[in-house]
Amino acid sequence: MSVANNFPFQQALFNYILIKETENLNILRDEKLINNKIGVVLAFNGWKNILK
Secondary structure, rough: OHHHHHHHHHHHHHHHHHHHHHHHHHHHHHHHOOOOOOOOOOOOOOOOOOOO
């Protein structure tokens, strides 16, 4: 069996893992931000105004 035959399965598995881990990371981030007693500072680098 060649690697090319496994690619669709590997791609689907990769997409599933990536989506699930992204969701888990977002949930963890939200929990930490909500429970933060000190406060939160958000900084963005390279902000671009698309209206101009």
